[in-house]
Amino acid sequence: MEKRDRTANRYFCLLQASMFCNMAVYSGFFSVILGRLGFDSSMIAQTATVISVCSMLCTPVLGRLCDRLRITRSLFLAAAVLAPVSLYFILHSTSFFGTLFWSAVFVSFCLRSQIMNAGWIAALNSTGYHLSFAVSRGMGSLSFALGSILIGVVMDRVGLEFLPLLVVVFSALMALAVLLLPPQPDIPAQSGTGSTAEGLKVLSRNRGYMVLVLCSFLYTIPNHAFATFFPVYFEEQGGSSSLLGVAMFIMAVSEVPVMLGYGRLEKRFGADRLMVVSLLTYGVKSLLVTCFRSPLVICACMPLQAFALGLGIPTCQRLIAQLIEPAYSSTAQTTWSAASEGLGGIFSSLLCTFLVNVMDMKGLLRFTALFSLTGTVIYVVYLKKRTAHTGKEAGIVR
Secondary structure, three states: OHHHHHHHHHHHHHHHHHHHHHHHHHHHHHHHHHHHOOOOHHHHHHHHHHHHHHHHHHHHHHHHHHHHHOOHHHHHHHHHHHHHHHHHHHHHOOOHHHHHHHHHHHHHHHHHHHHHHHHHHHHHHOOOOOOOHHHHHHHHHHHHHHHHHHHHHHHHHOOHHHHHHHHHHHHHHHHHHHHHOOOOOOOOOOOOOOOHHHHHHHHHOOHHHHHHHHHHHHHHHHHHHHHHHHHHHHHHOOOOHHHHHHHHHHHHHOHHHHHHOHHHHHHHHOHHHHHHHHHHHHHHHHHHHOOOOOHHHHHHOHHHHHHOHHHHHHHHHHHHHHHOOHHHHHHHHHHHHHHHHHHHHHHHHHHHHHHOOOOOHHHHHHHHHHHHHHHHHHHHHHHHHHHHHHHHHHHHHO
16 A cells, blocks of 8 residues: 555656646746746736636646546646647747637646646545645655746747757656556546536535635736846846746745655644745745846745745645545545636736736735735634634533
């Protein structure tokens, strides 16, 4: 049993590591790539909006396909094939709309499919496996860090044309991992028929899940704005693509020890407290980087990512797994991603489309940080009300 778990954990680590090398192309450098293709800030924001809409629509569909048809492996293999193809056409499209289309394919299907890992692991764990999402996700962060360094060097020394070849290598490793993993199990629903409508009812009636979605939506706004415009802000302060790769490396590698040690952190503090810390840090990170003009000092602020995304991703996966029954594991994870990160990304893109015309990058990052700080307050209030309600019920029982 332990050997089976170790083997599956290794393959999930390989899957996350290879996929997050592809993620590094988007998260760290996509706005720079679009800028070199001739896009201005407004066009970059419009592209981000289209991508967010497509991601929101695509992600829950992928989750339902996984739960109902158990085709998680096939979807990952399709993503591995489409990733280098779509990036190639992004770089060679002759029209703005062509770039929009292939950007949507690259991000909403090839990259956003990574959330299916969470549902796959939760479903396997419900059948007797003991797999750690946080550990495999930590390997994803480590590969993101190393990949960011490599991509930055390639862009400075070779140019954009070599990126699709890198993505071919990353995607081949991803496909290998997927083929070696155990299939997603067939788990009958305990609530209702297991249909899409029934699954959405189960999710919408769970107060804790809905609060988690709302707060995740609020932290997505500064996170999405940071991912889209931090590279632009960094270059405005005099940072090169290579140094941007270093910043992305520091940011991503700082997540690794937190994710690898997540199990101990959760036992010590509880997932709810970790969620509060994550929400708070998303806002603080965006505020702090705008206090400095030196690219080197800005790089020194990047480890805050450990307490933002480094805590937030495994914490949300853990809370959802606790709140929602296994039959809806992929649906719950992908719906959370679509409703929070998808809608949050759309709202953030639309907001930033307006903000880039009325303020500079510093003001944009500071303003969007306020949303995550608001989410912190909401989650703390929810926890206090839940504790008070639990205390009343315990008093009644006594």
